[in-house]
Amino acid sequence: MTPAIEMKGITKDFASTRVRANDHVDFSVEPGEVHALVGENGAGKTTLMSILYGLIKPDSGEIFIDSQKIRIDHPNDAIQHGIGMVHQHFKLVPSFTVAQNILLGMEPTQAGLLNQQQENELVAALAEKYNLPVDPTARVRDLPVGMQQRVEILKVLERKAKILILDEPTAVLTPQEVNELVTVIRGLSRLGYTVIFITHKLVEVMSVADRVSVMRGGKMIGTKKVSETSIPELARMMVGREVLLRVKKKEMQRGDVVLEARDISISDVNGLAAISHVSFQVHRGEIVGIAGVSGNGQTELVEAISGMNSLDGGEILFKGKIIDEASVGERRDMGMAHIPEDRMVVGLNLQTTLDENLIVSRYDDSQFSRYGFLLMKTISEFAEKVVRAFSIAAARPGEGIATLSGGNLQKVVVGRELSGDPAFIIANQPTRGLDVGSIEFVHKTLVEERDKGAGILLVSVELDEVMALSDRILVLYRGRIQGELDAATATEEEVGILMAGGNLQDLKYAQRADQQELRS
Amino acid sequence: MKKNLLYVLSILVIASVVLTACGGAAPATQAPATEAAAQFTCALITPNPLGDRSFIDASARGIARANEELPVKCDIIETNGVAEHETALRGAIAQDYDLILGLAMDAEMFVGLAEEFPDQKFASPSEIFLETLPENLVAYQIDVHESSFLVGVIVGSLTKTKTVGAVVGGDAPALNQFYYGYKQGVLEVCPDCQVLVSYLGFDFSNPTLGLETALGLYDQGADIIYQVAGRSGEGVLEAAAQRDLYAIGVDSNQDDIQPGHVIVSSLKKVEATTFDPIKMVVDGAFAGGFQRRGMKEGFAGLSWDEGSTTFETQGPADMTAKIPEIKTLVEEYRAKILSGEYKVCDAFVPETPECVELLAK
Amino acid sequence: MNNQRWKKLLDAILVPVLAVLSGLVVMGILILTLNKPVLESYAILFSNGFGCKEYGNCIFLTTLERATPLILTGLSAVVAFRSGMFSIGQEGQYLLGAAAAAWLGYAIHLPPILHAPVLLIAGMLVGAAYGWFPGVLRVKLGVNELLSTIMLNSIAALIVEYLVQFPMRADTSAVAHSPVIDESAQLMSFFPGSKWGVGFVLAVIAVIVVYIYLWRTKSGYEQRMAGQSRRFALFGGILSDRAAIRAMLISGALAGLAGAIEVMGVHRRIMTGFSVGLGFDGLTTAILGQVHPFGVFIVAILFSGLKLGAQIGLQLNLNIPRELGGTIIGFIILFVAAGKLYEENIVRAREWATRRRSSRLKRESG
Incomplete structure (x- = not known):
């Protein structure tokens, strides 16, 4: 069979970063297959796809479509050759309707006038054809992220693409939406479309792809049939060494209560209730996982505990003291650490140096300042120490951090938060957007802290992560705790039911019904 | 956000600089009239840019008249506000003008300069309120x-x-x-x-x-x-x-x-008090001190004296009668x-x- | 990495140099249209901005003297900007600081060792108070500091105009001015015939102090973090509001000091039209100086030198009207502000050069 796409010897240097993003990469895709392209952040997969889509010009290399050598200088060329791309950050007009977005620039006109009715019908027909139901009249800004992605895919299909490039399509989706997307991709593949799927989540690769290509450090490491490979093998290819995909945990040594929430209520930025009447405890030496679909009050809960936001009611006790009135700084002085979900804006200041990022929570310590002056030498030594202890590659004391990769940035955050021997750690989405190697590092570090006796509140929308790390799982649903599970015995199914707002009685009832059905 | 604001600010700043630079209206009336015959040179330092439609422009007319009628070459140096006055005066001193006219300069500063450079002749076409003046500075007052x-x-x-x-x-x-x-x-x-x-x-x-x-x-x-x-x-x-x-x-x-x-x-007529000291220098009759001029000397008067008939021709009949x-x-x-x-x-x-x-x- | 740092430094120098060169090219074209000698005008621009011909009439000293208030108002803007406050209130703080110093200069009589410091401190206090006000408005009531400082500038201008016209008016001269301040309150100048003196030294000290404050003290760290990322500061436990108000106090004090020095070292009194947008020029200086104290220092000297050379030097020597001089400065500032243009082209040129080199190497080896 002739490959649908063949890229040969693609090389691209970026002079500004002095990095060879693609180094003689060969890549080919069979028609009608779902081909996953995996690699850690910075492995060069997005560069390769941007070259294919005409966003970046390669320094050398050739591209063939159906064995025909072609030139792609601009996305328009790519579209002409039937290549469409769905970007990680959608390029939709939020205030336009679904139909207007899909037909943008190619609206059917009658005597130069737009016909709303006709547009909606066209899009409805399109949605039916590909089995991607959407409401053509809904405004994009009102749609959930998964739906917006669907609009993007329809937009690409409407432009007669036969080959779809999806750039990290699952990064922004909830688990349910991921499942739906997997179904959509399989459906498209059955209709004869070729799908290239960029990701670093190996579970998704196994569930959706036919073949998988692995890149590392700008080089193509290899291409495998999914049926003939395994997650550990792919992880090894990606990272270049053996990777622990599931951290080993020692038996929990549960200590005293370190943090307690008593009947707390919190409102969001719009003044609506985000958390209502929630109570829980975190002990020393345990990891309490908060599972839940994103937007169920996690952000508000974390901000209230860390002191960045105030409570509407109830009280929070830290080491037995009520801290409702304490400022962020006071809580941090008491031994609270916080790994925030947004490291780019909240957790780090990308405009300043590594040193200054590392002292933000502790510049007031007598260790780092005296008589109002910063002790530059101690600070720089401290930075040196953190860099070494957390092996933050490429980071140098006294230099900026803006060019570091996501994984290294998260190491800076983790390094800062954990270097003060905290008694309690809030870890909110600590591995979001990280690659396999970095995830392993963060997980290992958190478990080490637990073993050293810190209480950890782990907030994550990644079900796997919560299941793997937690000792106890609380499921947050619409601002309430929907249920509590012992991580040792909990199943993904149980957690999933609670995340969706169901309760465990329903599950048991359903199971019993199943069994009865089997028996009869 | 911060970057953007900075850009907006820079653009505002630039726009204001360019606009103030261009907003000076009327171009300088620097007629180099009788350059070949010029024996004396003089410079007028204005307190603000030309185009005030008042005493600065009037003084500039005096310079233009001197350039036409006398064997001199006089320049106009525009400044923008008090901060530049002394700099401009010193710059003019360095250019070795025979006479430097400072219009509405700070009195103490102007007198101080005159004392510092006793060989340089200075004139103020506008009044200076001090008790005494050095010998190389003449200041005019017009009685109205x-x-x-x-x-x-x-x-x-x-x-x-x-x-x-x-x-x-x-x-x-x-x-x-x-x-x-x-x-x-x-x-x-x-x-x-x-x-x-x-x-x-x-x-x-x-x-x-x-x-x-x-x-x-x-x-x-x-x-x-x-x-x-x-x-x-x-x-x-x-x-x-x-x-x-x-x-x-x-x-x-x-x-x-x-x-x-x-x-x-x-x-x-500030043009007259501008012209007068230049003529004094040309005639070799320069003398420091206060000079009071008024209607008698023709430094103050009526527009009718100069033949203005605008009201006579365009005013209401009962008044023009x-x-x-x-x-x-x-x-x-x-x-x-x-x-x-x-x-x-x-x-x-x-x-x-x-x-x-x-x-x- | 060392190589990288050199390249960065080279870029930092190359960009403004290219910008100034482009400005000079435009200047040449403008001067050609006036039929004036282009090369001579360049020479005059520099000799009249940065030259020093004779004793007692050294223009560069005047440039330094004129740069003094610019340095201080520039620093004022730097401190405010670095806390995330877009205060453009330097003009008002400068005027009020000047008025305070001018008043105390003749109203009270003290021995020299006390009089001058009292005036300087008074100027700073008044400026600080006038900076504190928009800071509090911002923090407590959310009033946009850009708008409030614009308004406060107008108010200060009117207040000072009133003070100069009535209560502080010295005599009946047409241009209103206050009495000359006591000798004991005047700042010494280093050379007769120039006003360049102690004020400039104070400005240099202020540059160093502001640098140390911003990068070596806890308070400076707090305000920079708050200025760069409020969320980050909140997350780290920094009290951003307090840092912002403190920054506004310091910013106001610096602008007030500029006013006091201008009165004590240059004019020895305050008069109608005391500030001709000096506060605003300080803002320009801060932005062109990359919002850094050292940048402000260099830009302030360049800026005042260019102003003298282009607006007075070209007039005096070549009869080039002041408006054209102003236009030339405007263009130079425009090109400096558009520095990004050069940055991108430098990168592009470098990429092109590397590619050429590598392809040549390939050809030679193959």
């Missing part, structure tokens, strides 16, 4: 009380409401010299007339303020207003046109600004004043009998 008296005679003869007004830039002798003379003139020909006055608190650059003040005076029954308020006074002329009433111009000939509404202008008669009256008073037979109150010496009498009214 006599010419303002003549304005008062004209106004007193033309008013129908027996109420007239004055809009004065500020309550200071230099400005009251206009006002007192004017008041005396009005009352001389119309003893039962009322003279209203409004001071603007030294705001010389606010035509809107002038306009509103003048409208207030017109509302109180005044039908002719004498403006002594620089740019603010342009608002007074505007108010006259709005109300179809009358005003008097000041400093330079303003009869054509609102034709038919400006009866006459009282001239304070009276003008020949008034002109005769004006000339009678002018002769009496110049001969010393009649004394006009000078606000700089308020203790004289004529002032005491006037201020009592």
